[in-house]
Amino acid sequence: MTQATEKLDLEGLTFATLKLNKTGHVFTITLNRPKAKNAINPVMSAELLYALDYAKQERAIRVVILAAEGDVFCAGGDLRSMSGTASTEPASNVPKRGETDDISLRLRHLNKPVIAKIQGPVLAGALLLVCNSTHAYAAEHAHFSAPEIKRxxxxxxVMAGLFRVMNKRQGLDFIMRGERMTALAAAQHGLINQVVPTDQLDDHVAKVANDLASLAPQTMQLGLAAYHEQEDMDFDPALPMLKKKLEQCLKSADAKEGITAFLEKRTPNWD
Known part of the structure; x- marks a missing residue:
């Protein structure tokens, strides 16, 4: 993870498996291995970790979008690389900052909104990206599967994130039988927020991202950090912890600006 004294930079780095774009306060990370169905190989894993650490570090980045090129959002882990087959991608000079399983932790501890923009099928380990994002929107033709049991x-x-967004019976059936789940069923069972008409997906995600980016950024980070901290706590000890977080929030610059803007009947100006 990013250390307090560390300063990450994108200058001089060649990303072989991702496209990165920053527009305003929104940082889009696009999986860019369409010929390989955007399967996650060691290069993509290293690049994702670096990009997420960079997003966490940069104060100006308030929202992250996870998108993908091609017809498939992500096919999970790259079985070719797991078998020892060499990569044919252009060289990447992005430093390695962890292993593939660290991607879930980076997403959960980013403490900024992360939107999965799902334009196509999500398979196997790709569910890590969806389950550990704060928001997920899928095109109507997208589908989801955990076919590992069939292999x-x-x-x-996947289970660590899956059972934090889906109920146990549906989640167990999903992974025990390895059958496809439609986007509509995924929304009904809590795996995604909403199904969106394919031709409206870009605009819908952009609107959600801009809405989130317009809200108090430091409060958003504080709130998401508290959410993850209390998630596995017992109710009684969670309350005093959350009370302390509320007191901290009320003393923050965001809260002062938000209250002042409300009283002055103007739009808040977040630093």
């Missing part, structure tokens, strides 16, 4: 594998790492 004699169990989606162990």
């Amino acid at each position: 004699g594998i169990w989606p162990f790492m």
Whole structure:
């Protein structure tokens, strides 16, 4: 993870598997291995970790969008790279900052809104990206599957995020049978927020991202950090912790500006 004294930079780096774009306060990370169905290989893993650490570090970045090129959002882990087959991609000079399983942790501890823009199928380990984002919107033709059981594998790492967004019975059936789930069913079971007509997906995600980016950024980070901290706590000890967070929030510059703007009947100006 990013250290307090560390300063990450994109200058001079060649990303072989991702496209990065910053527009205003929104940072878009686009998976860019369409010929390989955007499967996550070691290069993509390293680049994702670096991009997420950079997004966490940069104060001007308030929202992250995870998108993908091609017809498939992501096919999960790259079985070719797992078998030892060499990558044919252009060289990447992005420093390695962890392993593939660290991607889930980076997403959960980013403490900024992360929107998964799902334009196509999501398979296997790609569910890590969806389950650990704060928001997920899918095109109507997209579908989701955890087919590992059909290959004699169990989606162990997926479970940590999956059962925090889906109920246990639906989640277990999903991974035990390995069958496809439609986008509509995924929305009904809590895996995604909403199904969006394919031709409206870009505009819908852009609007949500801009709405989130217009809100108090430091309060958003404080609130998301508290959300993750209390998630696995017992109710009684969670309350005093959350009370302290509220007191901290009320003393913050964001709260002072928000209250002042409300009283003055103007739009808040977040630093």
